[in-house]
Amino acid sequence: MPSTELPSSEILRHLVDVHCHPTDAPSISHASMEKLGITICAMSSKASDQLLVYNLAKSYPKKVIPCFGYHPWFSHLICLRGDVSKEDHYRELFYVSQSDEDLETLNTLLNILPAPIPLDDVIMELRQNFRDFPDAMLGEVGLDRAFRIPFDYDASPRKLTPFTVPINHQVAILQAQMDLAVELGRNISLHSVKAHQPTMELLARMEIQHGVDSWNRISLDLHSCGFSPEMLKDIQRRYPNAFLSLSTVINGRSPNHISLIKVCDPLRILVESDYNDVDMCTEQTWDMVRTVADVKGWPIETEWNEDNDHSPGRGTVRRLEENWLRFKAGHHSAKRKK
Template identity: 30%
Template structure:
């Protein structure tokens, strides 16, 4: 069926299409005009950077370390592996004598953590190399459990919120320094994010100019609180955007209410999809959902979200 909008105006604010390593060339064939490719860990940052070079018109490179992988990052330049993991991981399983060594055995399967100077300088170098790059995907996740290295199933081990927060803030520091927008993962952590932003503003600690809470699944009240006014104090400010995807958000009955709560000038759309195959379809689906919730035509949705996208990434596209 023919689209009721111009594909040449569509902008995907958050995708992982590069995870499909066997079909990277298909990213260049997408109908979606602009895609923000989200790095998540040290291993995929070079993939994102190469695609940004290969498809300069289409790809907005985004570099960052996802909370699901931040346990692999040390704050020391010469980390001692076991001590690092013992400090930042916790066993949330049942208190049973039969599993008293569960965490230690889990730690023994993990790779050596990346020294601070390695991962931090890598991120900074990428920001310098790609002036149009963003920070992402980064953030906080209160519920995620690490995967077992052998079975690949979810374990009973979590990264402490303290470590997640420190790694997250180190990355925010870089985004603030280079004035880059941020695509943020936030799962059951909206309170922590709000407190973090308030603290940095009140202490006049630098913040990135713009932050997008992607595939947002929080509350209408949170949207209203974060967008009712620009958070500003003596020159420290940040504009908060919200983005929605069909892949993640369609399961929420309250999705139309969330979309309606976002101010017209702070709304973005995304696919959050892990392959170029099907990405355009998911883009069309979220355009349809947003249009229905906002009572806009699909052409209006594309036009408005493109305008917001241009403001969010900080340049003309």
């Protein structure tokens, strides 16, 4: 569990939780937001929470950077064509064997799932949200080959079906969102689980399609990254706009995150909570700050000096703040490391 020993508010106000889901929890309140001492990047993931994130950012503009987008876990709820029926969409997406059990499961699911949203409507909504928030990011979006469709996402525990979303459908939904992000110059928080190869192929395609300059105008955060250290090094060598953020709640399950921190470019590491309880975001993010500091051998500030300190021995929070500002600004050099 994260340590509850937090630094002063003077230090915390320089800390950014680059990925969390505060609107997912019913516990979020005005009191919670008022006592929040860090900046958070609040993610949306499905149709019902785009407006929740929108309203949270409107209410707390100095604390919340809104992130709009559709997560791969909900990509099956989006159809690529507007003229397809609900039944045809899901039957085509969840192509199953002709066993009685599979057909029965699909028929049950058809009675539960809503009518799909046309992709054009999704992009139109994202475009408007980005217009309303000049600093908004695209997130959380991505690819996931491990997730199985539940009968009821909000149930506890979830009862899962045997169905997954075909990777080609996920890629189509993701690329349309990323195309808009590049067009509008918006940074991206990217999820990738058991989908390393299609993720790499998509990144290469995006760079070719949009051109190196447009692609490098935005920043890409590999959130709660589960790649191997070798793959991370390859991505950061190929893409100067690729950053890494890790969370205790996800990455702390495996010692792999220590190896990722070791090999990560010190100018491109960020921290996150990936938490859905805003009351815990600060603790969770600070726990990862401590981990990064320990692995990188960086000191942690005990007080804040407003003077510009660019010395090699500068503190972890200052380094992470500089990285965040670099991520936020975009416009990365196209020169690649050999």
